[in-house]
Amino acid sequence: MNKSDHLRSYWMPFTNNRAFKKNPKLFASAKGVYYQTPRGRMILDGTSGMWCCNAGHGRTRIVEAIQKAAAVLDYAPGFQLGHPAAFEAANRLLNIAPDGFGHVFFTNSGSESVDTALKIARAYQQMRGQKRRSVLVGRERDYHGAGFGGISVGGITSNQQYFGPLLPQTDHLRHTHDLSRNAFTKGLPDHGTEFADDLNRLVERHGAKAIAAVIVEPIAGSTGGLIPPAGYLRRLREICDEHDILLIFDEVITGFGRLGAPFAADFFGVMPDMITLAKGLTSGTVPMGAVLVNDKIHDAFMKGPEHGIEFMHGYTTSGHPLACAAMIATLQTYEKEDLFAQVNELSPYWEQALHSLQELPHIIDIRNLGLIGAIELEPRRNASGSRGQDAFNECFEHNLLIRVTGDTIALSPPFIITIEQIDKMIDRLRSVLKNLD
Numbered sequence: 001m002n003k004s005d006h007l008r009s010y011w012m013p014f015t016n017n018r019a020f021k022k023n024p025k026l027f028a029s030a031k032g033v034y035y036q037t038p039r040g041r042m043i044l045d046g047t048s049g050m051w052c053c054n055a056g057h058g059r060t061r062i063v064e065a066i067q068k069a070a071a072v073l074d075y076a077p078g079f080q081l082g083h084p085a086a087f088e089a090a091n092r093l094l095n096i097a098p099d100g101f102g103h104v105f106f107t108n109s110g111s112e113s114v115d116t117a118l119k120i121a122r123a124y125q126q127m128r129g130q131k132r133r134s135v136l137v138g139r140e141r142d143y144h145g146a147g148f149g150g151i152s153v154g155g156i157t158s159n160q161q162y163f164g165p166l167l168p169q170t171d172h173l174r175h176t177h178d179l180s181r182n183a184f185t186k187g188l189p190d191h192g193t194e195f196a197d198d199l200n201r202l203v204e205r206h207g208a209k210a211i212a213a214v215i216v217e218p219i220a221g222s223t224g225g226l227i228p229p230a231g232y233l234r235r236l237r238e239i240c241d242e243h244d245i246l247l248i249f250d251e252v253i254t255g256f257g258r259l260g261a262p263f264a265a266d267f268f269g270v271m272p273d274m275i276t277l278a279k280g281l282t283s284g285t286v287p288m289g290a291v292l293v294n295d296k297i298h299d300a301f302m303k304g305p306e307h308g309i310e311f312m313h314g315y316t317t318s319g320h321p322l323a324c325a326a327m328i329a330t331l332q333t334y335e336k337e338d339l340f341a342q343v344n345e346l347s348p349y350w351e352q353a354l355h356s357l358q359e360l361p362h363i364i365d366i367r368n369l370g371l372i373g374a375i376e377l378e379p380r381r382n383a384s385g386s387r388g389q390d391a392f393n394e395c396f397e398h399n400l401l402i403r404v405t406g407d408t409i410a411l412s413p414p415f416i417i418t419i420e421q422i423d424k425m426i427d428r429l430r431s432v433l434k435n436l437d
């Protein structure tokens with residue numbers, strides 16, 4: 001079997017498979033803020049893997065917890081049966097959840113968390129007698145995973161192409177990205193609170209009692225770290241309240257300290273009715289997702305005869321013992337090392353370091369919040385995305401892992417990154433960007 005044969009079987013997700021297999025980029029191990037390639041090159045992780053490894057890589061406490069759990073209880077059925085770690089994991093998660101979130105439903109990924117939350121939203125409306133409330137509203141440029149529910153409410157058209165018909169009864173708010181007024185803002189953009197009023201347009205279109213829920217990412221990560229205008233999320237909450245619509249925050253990337261608070265809901269002081277989670281929940285070590293549900297919604301399900309299943313939904317590996325062990329150890333790591341506070345300490349330095357790149361060629365925006373940064377490059381004429389792809393490849397050659405979405409570079413390093421490592425990252429970016437045509 002020659003080298004390319006060896007790579008042929010695995011159909012890789014969200015990857016240009018043919019190009020990758022001609023020039024593969026592989027990781028063999030990881031420790032701290034570095035990946036190591038099979039040839040021993042150390043690659044600085046500017047993206048926490050994929051917004052996952054908030055605590056950094058190869059953390060002993062988490063590794064040992066997983067090893068131990070695997071040896072004790074490999075699997076326990078989760079329907080009509082349980083195991084102690086699942087209950088402990090749920091309790092520990094709720095200890096850091098905002099007030100009012102009394103319940104958690106476990107899944108295995110962000111996509112499953114989103115589909116679970118959408119199903120809860122529709123079922124909740126039916127259970128409280130609002131049978132006409134079925135419309136699910138997402139927002140342009142938001143990513144909510146790859147399931148049919150997620151791509152239907154998601155606002156990335158390339159993820160929808162070829163897969164229709166999508167889920168009926170969905171609609172989209174306009175996105176909040178406004179470079180004409182907000183380019184190079186540090187922190188929250190000043191302009192655009194009024195974009196939230198777009199929900200009124202959808203209320204008018206569908207009728208006041210037709211919308212079940214609105215789902216948004218507090219910060220749209222996958223389409224390039226789009227930071228919400230100041231006051232936007234609060235306004236959205238108010239309009240939802242006016243029309244008795246549920247609000248769901250998809251915190252798959254903002255959850256677990258990325259903004260220096262446990263959740264974006266805490267950071268913005270805006271409480272949704274449900275929060276979808278994954279990634280940082282186990283610092284990326286074992287697949288796991290969760291939906292935080294407020295008491296009002298949960299309690300609406302807990303009616304009817306006790307022998308009946310209240311919510312006909314779940315996954316074979318919901319609350320898997322390994323995932324629960326990883327999650328408990330991850331939450332302990334965040335707490336014992338005060339890693340969310342670390343984000344608050346680093347973020348002013350991070351902000352000025354990122355914005356120091358402003359004068360380099362082709363940059364049309366730099367934005368940041370918490371330990372998130374994005375650098376938007378001007379697309380090449382007739383070759384949108386190619387400049388971003390070149391930046392990604394060149395950074396990899398310079399031993400730096402970044403993410404690109406179109407022509408935007410998105411950065412989200414592990415919380416254990418040091419000032420010196422931030423400097424290293426910015427130096428490598430600078431070398432790449434100043435030579436990019």
Ligand SMILES: Cc1ncc(COP(=O)(O)O)c(C=O)c1O
Binds near residue numbers: 252
């Ligand atoms: C906001 C958001 N929601 C959902 C998902 C989907 O998560 P997963 O890939 O674990 O299914 C992602 C993944 O990037 C995400 O960023």
